[in-house]
Amino acid sequence: MRKWLTASVLVYFLYGLFMYWYLFVMSGSGVPESYAGSSADPQTFMTGRELILSEDYSKIKNFLYFVTVPFEWFIFFIILLTGLSYKMQSWSNATSKFSAVKTSVYLFWLSLLVTVVALPVEWLGYKISVSYHITTQAFPSWMKDQVIDFWVNYLMMILIVVVLLWLIRKYEKKWWLYAWFLSIPFSFFLMFVQPVLIDPLYNDFYPLKNQQLEEKILALADEANIPAKHVYEVNMSEKTNALNAYVTGVGSNSRIVLWDTTLNRLSDNEILFIMAHEMGHYVMKHIYVGVAGYLLLSLGGLYLTHRLMKLIIGRWGTLLKIKSIKDLTALPLFLMLIGILTFASSPLTNTVSRYQEKSADMYAIEMTGDHEAAVTTFQELAKAGLSQVNPPTLVKIFRYGHPTLFERINYLEDGHESKE
Template sequence: MLRKWSILAFVAYLILGLVIYYYLFIFADSTVPDIYKGTSADPTTFMNAKELMLSEEYSKIRNLLYFLSTPYEWLIYFFILIFGVSRAFEKWANQTSRFRIIQNAVYLFWLSMLSFALVFPIQYVSYDLSKTYQISTQTFPQWMKDEMIDFWVNYGTMLIIVTVLYAMMRKFPKKWWLAAWGLFVPFTIFMMYIQPIWIDPLYNDFYPLKDKELEAKILHLAEQANIPAEHVYEVNMSEKTNALNAYVTGVGNHSRIVLWDTTLERLSDDEILFVMAHEMGHYVEKHIYFGVAGYLLLSLFGFWLISKWLNRTIEKYGKEFKVTKSSQISSLPLFLLMVSILLFISSPITNGVSRYQETRADDYAMEITRDKEAAIQTFQKLTKAGLSQVNPPFLVKIFRYEHPTMLERLNMVETYPLKKVDPSKKEQPSS
């Protein structure tokens, strides 16, 4: 039975890989429709032949890696279960100590190490790809440093989650999903507070924006958006990437306005103000709160569904998986497998909501800056810096894109009907 299952799973993965390759490299059409030819959304108007070729190559390979890496993760969890690896890790953990927290820590360490080792080849290929196409500027030691930080941050976070989750499973066998979700809510909000202050600085150096004249302009926009920020921060992302980005993170008094130094170097002040107005649009529209609320509601449904799915799967296939009940720590790979599948299945919905919010933020930026030229130049430079496809294939868009495509964003800017406003609202602070 185990041999049959493993062969079927491996063959299914190979077939999926061939289908995805055919779709991305042969079937899918990413050319711009004739109606957009010659407009600002036509990549031939702002990218040369070499850039167009590289963007197509890079995007196709990167998308292929994405669609292969997710089911590869499922394959790893499946094999860890059916070959008894998870059960072996549980036995080692139980022999280490009589304290549950230590048993969980030992089990999770071995599971995390094995998963890291098996996923590492795909992670390295992804890094090497971005390095080859000059998106990444990291040396291998720098990249490995970030991978190690990722490992330990994820390990520490998972240890807390797993310990609480399995404690709830033992204490509330039938309603553990509700109890776990009840604790998941404050934990999520807590992480939102500590992310910009404690976790982000582990990866990069943040420091106040050096250009004080630009900072004054950005803070003027922030004041209009009622964002409680006294400083604008820049971060030294040029050590890692040639891509451009900026964001507003955190909530309440922990809000931070952050600009990548690559953005400061390659965009004009007007273009930077458009980017910042877009990010502030998320704050004004309260997208972070709607996003968290939606995420928590979705997680409630997810916890409930997994509880039913997990119990039925163990009842039917527990012998093959070497798991007798869901409250065993050795059921964790099955739990993670189900979470990953549900996240993948729901991604078209969550990405669709995200694209709507990004469109609203673009609208806000257009209204607050009223600068079509800066908006167009910004989107075109973002496309070139990231070697992005202007018009990605449909499946790539719905499964991968949290933002509208550049075709949609550039077309929106060109056709945006700017309303007349009171001139006093365009007042800028004196430097």
């Protein structure tokens, strides 16, 4: 156990050291020399202070991302290696004879432990964001969101894990296939209830106050044959200075949502470009394509998780104190493998997402015909979020579900020049 623990700490430290070197020493984020002075060059639309802050903030934010993603896997690994998972299973077994109750108790202790260990890292990210004036949220409000996160995730995990364990115990060889079948209606159910049940737990949503702007947005929606009756705004200025707008939900629960920070900072034409972009996703059915892709990946992921769990328990089950895949003790291993596979698949999912986002940008510029508003929108997004216009390659591959702002401005410019 000591050897494994020492090796895991060493690997994690060396990984963190590499990411620090890559982000802070090796990588640059400037635009190619041939694009100097263009609309995509941040020196043309950012002040000197904004340039320095965006560079520093982006490097710190990206470094935190890359070191915290495997940190959760590391926590699960330590829980298994030290026998904590086995002890928590013993505690839960003593509480009740009902399997669902045992699972709920075990999940509570596991969720609480992971949350408490990870909280200092979350708090560090919060403080850094506050120091760069991206986050405006007061600490009590931030803690409230953390508590809501805990209970929402915990209650959802109870439902998922109870069903998952029942499937594993009843269909040990094919549980992954039956779990995948059940995930299809569950995914659509979550998408349907999120706008009306989950999102309002964190923020207040209300109809757009600017009725003239709403009329313009709904006119765009009508032109795109989108059955929207209302546009919603959300009071995100209490939490952030960043800008955003999105379409959420499916069916009758679909919503067009604008952050009030977007409304306060952008012009009507810029907002209409963003709305046309979101409508492009709807028209091209990107939501359903994304769900289909997610379900396809999840099928492969669940099968790989099944095979890897069998292999790991067969070889190192004694060390990790896991007797069988059917035991609650194996849950941290399951969660660790799901996390690793999700991260490993992110370059693929991000590539597909970037293609969809580019298509939505092209749809928006064709619909609005406002090239100037499109370019200034992306410039304002960079300034408001202190975002790197041209981030390092690994950051783009693993973090960017959208094209970089450098790419987005350039292909808008290229399209505009070709029309002229």
